[in-house]
Amino acid sequence: MSLPPLTLYLAAPRGFCAGVDRAIKIVELALQKWGAPVFVRHEIVHNKFVVDNLRAKGAVFVEELSECPDDRPVIFSAHGVPKSVPAAAEARAMIAVDATCPLVTKVHNEAARHSAEGLQMVMIGHEGHPETVGTMGQLPDGEVLLVETEADVAHLQVRDPERLAYITQTTLSVDDTAGIVAALQARFPAILGPHKEDICYATTNRQAAVKAIANKIDALLVIGAPNSSNSKRLVEVGRAAGCAYAQLVQRADDIDWRALDGIKTVGITAGASAPEVLVNEVLDAFRARYATSVELVETAQENVEFKVPRILREA
Incomplete structure (x- = not known):
């Protein structure tokens, strides 16, 4: 037939992408260096096949640092983590390896730089996504406001409309984000954007x-x-x-x-x-x-x- x-x-x-490649390599190298088990906070990348393969080699995936023993290495996922997580690992004298994608770290650094200059941040991202949680967790509560849609922009309560900057999650739709940025700029003409596009x-x-x-x-x-x-x-x-x-x-x-x-x-x-x-x-x-x-x-x-x-x- x-x-x-x-x-x-x-x-x-x-x-x-390069960030995913690096994150997987980090888990594999950690297993080579320290042996199993190596703990990973959150899925290293969002793919069941990849996670299952690493689990078979001795990686243990957990959602919180509290689930990790003090005496085994812990790896932070490619999505990034709030500042409180590495601080907690340090307080427990754990070996911690950060697999945060360098392009996500760039957004973290940008947020910190703007905040140091007294600007309040607006983050365009998806609520509850680990990258958004990690990025918002770089700064104290209330310093980063989240918007998911153009409609959210209208309801933003900001401290000072003249002292704002925006950042974005790295994995958003380019077209949708452009619409949200336009809405932010229309409502807050003084808002500062990133030097280079945050979407990777x-x-x-x-x-x-x-x-x-x-x-x-x-x-x-x-x-x-x-x-x-x-x-x-x-x-x-x-x-x-x-x-x-x-x-x-x-x-x-x-x-x-x-x-x-x-x-x-x-x-x-x-x-x-x-x-x-x-x-x-x-x-x-x-x-x-x-x-x-x-x-x-x-x-x-x-x-x-x-x-x-x-x-x-x-x-």
Whole structure:
């Protein structure tokens, strides 16, 4: 029986970013250096496959520092942590390794710098997301106000409209954020923004690649975790760019084949915490059901690399 033809458009860049790569490497190097178990506060990155692999090697994932023993190393996830967490680890004389993405640390430093100059911060982000919690936790309570939507801007109660600056979560939708920034600037003309965009290069590049394939495809599959902010944004960007069907899948097993019935073209991308092995798994699943041809659509090349912390570079 001959298989129906299908064209797959593979977005590039996709998958792991430099910050995720570094965070995973940090856990692996820590296990090599200190042996198992190594404790990790929060999922190191938002991907079940990655977390399960590290767990099999001896990493223990916990939500709070209080769940960690004093005598084992603890690693802080790529999303960053409130200032109180490293302080608590230091008070307990723990070995702590910070896997916070350097681009998130840049936002933390920016917030601290503005605050030192007496400015109140407005953060554009998702309430409860670990990155937002970590960034807001760099400053005392009340110094960072959170907005999630343009509508939230109208209700902001600020200390002094002339003394404000804004920062953003690094994994937001570029287009949605632009609307919120415009609303902030309209209401608070004196508000200061970051020197360089807070939304990270990887988030921006992956969204641009989805926009480049959106008008060629009947359906879009984004490989990523349901708690991954940047992966969920890719689904939204695909829909906003006119893709009628856009779906987040963790693995090939999650694909809803009935929803893809009768289609001729599918776009495939992966969030910044999804490994390429899962992309290949999805491609194989399509090859088993269709006569596929694969077209790569590359909109940028990435060659960013971040060093691991010094404590892991020392023998």
